[in-house]
Amino acid sequence: MPIIKLDATDSTNAYLKRLIASNVSQDFTVVVARNQLKGRGQMGTHWISEEGKNLTFSVLKKNKDLSTDDSFLLNIIVSLAIVDSLKGFQVPDLKIKWPNDILSGTSKICGILIENIISGNKIKASIIGIGLNTNQTIFHNVPKASSLKLLLGKTLDLDELLKELLNSLESIFQDVQKKGSEELWEAYGEILFRKDKPSTFQDSNKKKIMGFIRGVSAEGKLIIELEDNVKKEFGFKEVTLLY
């Protein structure tokens, strides 16, 4: 597992992509940056992190035979790996907010940005970007953000944290090879934020709807049970959970 440590870069995902283009990348290459100058979230959004205080890194996973039909499994593997390793640091009340935000209580502590390289119907490689709020204690204009330091009351060693995260990521990928993914889908469904609790959502027409999260479909759509016991599946931009 080669680990490339950078003082600063635009984004670790972008760096890894350039590395792939130059053909010198092996499976599980890791890029970690002290300072990410142009960290990215969803299309057009940013991931802003105070220099040297948080863990921002990307992992290259070359897939042998992963069909595009199974792409949501990547969200499951990566979120569960993060939850597993954070449990080891006694982070309280860990939940996954669908599809892949990691929360402690109701505060977001970790974001995931996965980019896949698809050829035909196969996912050749995945670039797994992870931003974990670690020792930063002030978050401007992001009221729902928190960090491990705020939650645990102590400063964490970034290298140690990285080591734990990579270990759980590697072992979950190995488990999938050996045992398949059924247990992971189950575990993911169980740990979903606001599962089986009455929740309010906003649909794409800004209309508010009430329902219960019951799980995810094979495509990764969120299954919400609405009034009259009707279950409906929603895609990522079709519904927003209000909390």
Added chain:
Amino acid sequence: MDIKEIQSLIKFVAKSGASEVKLETDDIKITIRTGAVGSGSDTTYVQQIPVPQTPLAPIPQAPAETPALSPEASTKESQEDDAKYITIKSPIIGTFYRKPSPDKPAFVEVGSSISKGDVLCVIEAMKLFNDIESEVSGKIVKVLVEDSSPVEFDQPLFLVDPS
């Protein structure tokens, strides 16, 4: 109301300059919102900062070797010409993006030469960002989908001239 009628209705609304039209009949209810100035941020499927939209129809670059692109060409003629092109289809359901990020240029334009393995577009699905690589080499003849719009599985995205 069939797909053709809906399509022409959408075109009509787009041309009219109206920002929103609601239509309700016995069996169908349609809301059409356009990306008109000032209402761009309300457009349902666009989640990022509005960027200049690329037009739906490919801009005729009119290089000598692609006469089929000239707007005067009859439909029949262009259909015959299309047969020699390869259609690149969407491998997944998601949102189609022509650029790696809103402030970057498009991966490919009409007339771009592409090689096998080149990234043609990004399709976002369930917060996974998928770079779609070309399986063929050639030249982009048409871009069939507008930036930031939803695409279905197997929906044609690009026409490529392999010669």
